Amino acid sequence: MIETSTYSKFLALDVGTTILAYQGVCTHEVVVRLSKDLEGALALAAGSRFKKVFSIFIELIQNIKHYSAETDPLPDGSESGIGIIRVSEESLCFTVTAGNCVTKEAFKRIEAKCTVIKNIPTSELRAFYNAQIKQTQENTSKGAGVGFIDIAMKASGNWEYEFYPLENDRVFFVITAYIAKGKVADDEAKPA
Amino acid sequence: MESVYLEKTTETPSVRMDVQGAVIDIEGNSYPENAFEFYQQIFDWIDAYFASGADRLRAVFRLNYFNTSSAKCMLNFMTLLQKYHGNDKSITVEWYYEEDDDDMLEIGKAFSVDFTMPFQLLSFTD
Numbered sequence: 001m002i003e004t005s006t007y008s009k010f011l012a013l014d015v016g017t018t019i020l021a022y023q024g025v026c027t028h029e030v031v032v033r034l035s036k037d038l039e040g041a042l043a044l045a046a047g048s049r050f051k052k053v054f055s056i057f058i059e060l061i062q063n064i065k066h067y068s069a070e071t072d073p074l075p076d077g078s079e080s081g082i083g084i085i086r087v088s089e090e091s092l093c094f095t096v097t098a099g100n101c102v103t104k105e106a107f108k109r110i111e112a113k114c115t116v117i118k119n120i121p122t123s124e125l126r127a128f129y130n131a132q133i134k135q136t137q138e139n140t141s142k143g144a145g146v147g148f149i150d151i152a153m154k155a156s157g158n159w160e161y162e163f164y165p166l167e168n169d170r171v172f173f174v175i176t177a178y179i180a181k182g183k184v185a186d187d188e189a190k191p192a
Numbered sequence: 193m194e195s196v197y198l199e200k201t202t203e204t205p206s207v208r209m210d211v212q213g214a215v216i217d218i219e220g221n222s223y224p225e226n227a228f229e230f231y232q233q234i235f236d237w238i239d240a241y242f243a244s245g246a247d248r249l250r251a252v253f254r255l256n257y258f259n260t261s262s263a264k265c266m267l268n269f270m271t272l273l274q275k276y277h278g279n280d281k282s283i284t285v286e287w288y289y290e291e292d293d294d295d296m297l298e299i300g301k302a303f304s305v306d307f308t309m310p311f312q313l314l315s316f317t318d
Contacts, residue, residue, distance in 0.1 A: 032203055035202065048292040051256075051257050051295065052295070055259065058223050058259050059259060126298055133264055134267065136264060146260045147260050150263075153295075
């Protein structure tokens with residue numbers, strides 16, 4: 001399914017060994033089923049890095065569910081986002097990459113947010129996260145607004161994002177996080 | 193006032209809200225479809241518990257993993273406990289983390305600094 005996807009060209013799907021790949025509508029049931037699959041697949045491979053890889057995966061797939069501009073209506077009247085996500089293993093790191101369509105307005109917001117986070121030194125991300133989570137709106141069903149900071153923190157600053165213009169005022173947003181296999185390898189996690 | 197037990201699922205923790213033992217025990221993963229809705233039922237129970245005349249509560253967190261929506265709920269959880277601590281209720285918090293889980297440890301550390309109720313950081317091996 002991934003190979004024939006319109007959007008697969010935007011993601012480096014051929015790098016490393018695939019642990020899990022999915023493209024389609026990300027309902028809550030899909031999130032739960034894939035997280036179970038990933039838990040099993042990662043348990044042996046990722047060791048102490050398991051939770052970092054797992055949590056970045058959950059954050060990114062729930063982002064697709066809530067924020068993709070391309071959605072699928074559900075029988076109960078709600079909608080779930082459509083996107084693409086892949087977890088893979090390379091020699092020094094695990095990689096989680098996700099992509100979905102966003103509107104032009106959302107693109108500007110996401111780009112501004114990512115730029116701010118990218119410019120924060122890794123050692124200061126935790127303090128920034130702690131400050132931001134206190135300021136976020138309460139009682140929204142979608143999230144706490146600190147997902148990207150959490151991803152940056154768990155990937156020790158080894159993450160990147162790209163935007164590709166599409167037709168109809170849409171933009172394709174791709175985010176990739178690299179999780180080093182060992183603590184000492186954090187600086188070298190991102191492939192050259 | 194009744195005790196309530198919520199069974200663990202793949203994406204929600206087990207929650208034991210025990211009136212006789214004066215304890216809330218939360219254990220497992222937390223990435224519900226709607227974290228705010230999930231935790232609201234626990235907050236409602238705590239409010240009813242203290243409204244019924246209880247004067248102490250021990251809150252035990254043994255979480256394996258939670259998403260950022262749940263992290264916000266944890267912050268709201270601590271804020272609620274702090275409110276009762278300020279109202280002369282006896283509150284104690286036990287925050288467990290796996291030995292190599294620096295993220296869970298750091299979140300607990302931040303809570304222990306931000307809130308003034310008795311707060312213990314405990315590794316799973318303790």
